[in-house]
Amino acid sequence: MARHARGLSRRLTDWTFRSMVMKLTKVWDRISGAEPAAAPKPGAGPRLHSLDALRGFNMFWIIGAERIAHALGALRLSKTALAVEQLSHSQWIGFTFNDLIFPLFIYLVGISLTFSVENRRxxxxxxxxxxxxxxxxTGLLFLIGLFMSNSGYFLRGVFDNIRWMGVLQRIALCYGAASFLVxxxxxxxxFLTVCGLLIxxxxxxxxxxxPGAGPGVWTEEGNLANYLDSRFLPGRLYYGTWDPEGLLSTFPAIAACLLGALSGHWLRFEGRLRGKLIDARAKAEYLAAAGLLLAALGLLWxxxxxxxxxxxxxxxxxLAAGLSAVLMALFYWLIDIRNWRNWAFPFIVVGLNSIFIYVGSSFLPFDACARWLVGGKAFASLGDWRLLxxxxxxxxxxxxxxxxxxxxKIFIRL
Known part of the structure; x- marks a missing residue:
């Protein structure tokens, strides 16, 4: 009798959870106009599993790299010094693995855009x-980003110190501009727009x-992008006088999204190039070669x-878009061409709900739960390893x- 009651309780809990989340998802889809992630609709093209996997791989570092770097840094081990460096952003001039994460996400937004537009058409x-x-x-992404950048101020009713720009706001602006152009x-x-924006x-x-610095100065206070932020970007700026997601620097970020869109056009291409039939393998090879060329041009520039x-x-x-293209070509070759998908399943799970977990990681008590779980006596002997x-x-x-x-099958998307 007790076993039957426990089974009934589990089924009731599962049904309640499913019902609640599905209702919330339907309301969200109705507001945002998002496509429900059910079976493919008639006329929809094949799904790029590699795109979902690479997005999930990227999202792992977005929500975890900073904490892992901090934990490794606390260990002060010589063998982890390189990992700590690569999982931290460059102080100013330079490039680390962590510097790739944000533009990679924007690049993937561009690829997704081309497939979404074609499927809808x-x-x-x-x-x-x-x-x-x-x-x-675009509007919903911007508003969600605005809330995430300023939740404390909104909750306290302080509206005169709003940070207007941020990560999701930049993604929204890049997506909106790239959508119009696509x-x-x-x-x-x-392609010509990309050249025009970057040049x-x-x-x-x-x-x-x-003023006070002259042209072509690359210091934090002497460059034009940060100067324009200090003069014309209202509200609270991330670094006080300038913002890493500022006004002028949004334009090259749009170029990164367009480079992703161009990659998406290439992956959708069907036909011949110089008399040679372009199959999936050739697409991966050409994409990887183009990525290496872009990265080399970035280093030269x-x-x-x-x-x-x-x-x-x-x-x-x-440099970032080139490396992103190489990663996309690698994932495409492994997952969609060679059909080696089992290893990528954990990343695909994350990639299918990437925006949800990005927002949720800021508001749901995952860190507090982790501290409670690891804070018990069983983990007392870990010492400095406890942070990791x-x-x-x-x-x-x-x-x-x-x-x-x-x-x-609950996928919350915009």
């Missing part, structure tokens, strides 16, 4: 409908003088226009939530 949606969806999605221009025009940004920072993540210099965009254990347990808790949502 195949289902008969008009350009006006697609534009309306893009505008709504809907109304050809790939050739999108134009270099010309501005290289030759427009900053960096001799005159330094690689600086915090102001998104054009050399940084080319907490970081890993926190991520495991997040993954288990995403896995439970995956099992119930």
């Amino acid at each position: 195949r289902r008969g949606e008009r350009t006006g409908d697609l534009l309306r969806h893009a505008i709504i999605r 809907l109304f221009t050809k790939p050739r025009q999108q 134009g940004y270099w010309l501005l920072l290289r030759f427009v003088p900053v 960096g001799l005159d226009f330094p690689v600086i993540k915090k102001i998104w210099t054009s050399s940084y965009i080319l 254990a907490e970081a890993l347990v926190s991520f495991v808790l997040q993954w288990l939530l995403l896995w439970a949502m995956y099992q119930r």
Whole structure:
């Protein structure tokens, strides 16, 4: 009798959880106009599992790299020094693995955009409908980012110290601009736009003088991008007088999204190039080669226009987008061509709910739960290793939530 009662209780709990989340998801989809992640609709193209996996791989570092780096740094081990360095952002000029994470996400947004637009067009949606969806999605992303950047101020009713820019706000602006260009221009025009944005940004920072510093100064206070933030970006700035997601640096970030869109066009391409049929293997090879070329051009340009993540210099965009393309080609070859998918399953689970976990990691008590779990007597002997254990347990808790949502086919998307 007790066993039957426990089984009934578990089924009731599972049904309540599923019902609650599904209702919330339906309301969210109705507000945002998002596509429910059910079976593919008629006319939809094949799904890139590699895209989901690479997005999940990237999201792991977004929500976990900083804590892991902090925990490894606390150990003060010589063997972990390189890992700590690569999991931390460059102080100013330079490039680390962690500097790749944000532009990689924006690059993947561009790839997703091309597939989404084409699938919707195949289902008969008009350009006006697609534009309306893009505008709504851009607005929602920006508003969510605005809340995440300022939740404490909103909750306290302090509205005169708002930080208007941030990570999700930048993603929203890049997505909105790239959506407009993908809907109304050809790939050739999108490529020319990328060139114009990157070269134009270099010309501005290289030759427009900053009061008190002059032109072509690459210090934090002497460059044009940060100067314009200090003069014209309202509200609270991340670094006091300038913001790493500032006004002028948004334009090269849009170029990163467009480079992703161009990669998406290439992965969707069907036909011949110079008389040779382009199959999936050739797509991966050409994409990897293009990525290496972009990365090399970025390093070369960096001799005159330094690689600086915090102001998104054009050399940084080319280097990051090039490495992103190489990663995309590798994941595409392993998962969609060779069909080696089992190893990528943990990343796919994360990638299918990437925005949800990014927002949720800031508001749900994963870190507090991890500290409680690792803070017991069983872990007392860990010493300085406890911080690393907490970081890993926190991520495991997040993954288990995403896995439970995956099992119930709950995908919250914009």
